[in-house]
Amino acid sequence: MITQVAAPDHTRDRLLAAGMQLFAAKGYQSTSVADLLQYANAHSGSFYHFFPTKQDLLLAVLQAYRDGIESMLLAPAWDGIDDPIAKVFALLAVYRGALDGSGCLYGCPIGSLALEIHEPDPPVRELLSANFSGWVRHIQSCLDAARHRLPRAIDTHQLAVFVLTTMEGGVMQARTHRSLAAFDASVASLQDYFSRLHAAASEESQPC
Numbered sequence: 682m683i684t685q686v687a688a689p690d691h692t693r694d695r696l697l698a699a700g701m702q703l704f705a706a707k708g709y710q711s712t713s714v715a716d717l718l719q720y721a722n723a724h725s726g727s728f729y730h731f732f733p734t735k736q737d738l739l740l741a742v743l744q745a746y747r748d749g750i751e752s753m754l755l756a757p758a759w760d761g762i763d764d765p766i767a768k769v770f771a772l773l774a775v776y777r778g779a780l781d782g783s784g785c786l787y788g789c790p791i792g793s794l795a796l797e798i799h800e801p802d803p804p805v806r807e808l809l810s811a812n813f814s815g816w817v818r819h820i821q822s823c824l825d826a827a828r829h830r831l832p833r834a835i836d837t838h839q840l841a842v843f844v845l846t847t848m849e850g851g852v853m854q855a856r857t858h859r860s861l862a863a864f865d866a867s868v869a870s871l872q873d874y875f876s877r878l879h880a881a882a883s884e885e886s887q888p889c
Contacts, residue, residue, distance in 0.1 A: 691729045695721040700742040705790040708797050709739060711802060736805065739794075743808035746791060750815050755863075765826035772820070773848055773868050777861065780852065785859045792849045817841045832881045847871050 701722035705714040714735055718728060732738040746753075758775045759768050779787040787850045798805060820841040824831065833839070847867050854863035 683693045692721070692723050696723055696728060696731060696738060697745060697870055698742055698840045699723075700738045701790070703796065704739065704742060705788070709735075709794060710797065723762060730759065736802070740804055740808060743791075743794075744814060747808060747812050747815055750812075750819065754755045755819060765823040766830065768871065769820060769875075770868070773871075774843075775850055776852060777864060777868070780861060780864060785855045785861065787852070788856055789849060789852050792852065796853075797832060801882060812843065820844050829886075830879050830882055835878060838847070844871065
């Protein structure tokens with residue numbers, strides 16, 4: 682998920698913004714409370730008033746991602762786009778833009794945290810899962826809106842999971858290779874697959 686975090690006034694909001702930025706840039710384990718305090722221009726007393734532990738801040742960050750997916754990610758990506766399949770690839774284009782603009786340093790915050798925190802506590806794992814599930818649910822809604830352009834046997838939920846896997850794998854390889862080649866190849870293959878699905882759906886609709 683891509684985020685655009687404003688500079689809030691309230692201390693809790695500043696700490697939350699610090700967590701979103703630093704956990705994404707440095708990783709959860711490598712971000713210290715001192716780092717968060719410096720970024721948020723806050724004192725330790727304020728931190729522990731709002732977040733008894735660093736993990737409590739992580740939970741708040743994951744909740745913010747979960748609850749903000751439409752305003753932070755989908756609405757900007759889909760502005761002016763009506764075609765549901767075009768929305769799928771417009772969202773992937775947003776991730777490509779983030780990679781391109783960062784010299785392939787960008788990493789999906791949820792994907793990065795899921796890889797970094799190998800054995801998360803249940804509340805953390807559940808929120809990571811909820812974020813992925815929310816992403817998939819919105820992509821599935823696009824696919825359901827384009828149901829007539831897909832073969833009848835296609836499971837739109839499974840296809841949405843495949844789109845997420847394509848995105849996450851493409852981002853991970855782009856970061857590793859410091860190149861957009863793998864991301865672009867993955868999206869091109871996905872576009873070809875959608876074209877084949879559309880062709881198959883058209884054949885199904887032809888009278889015998």
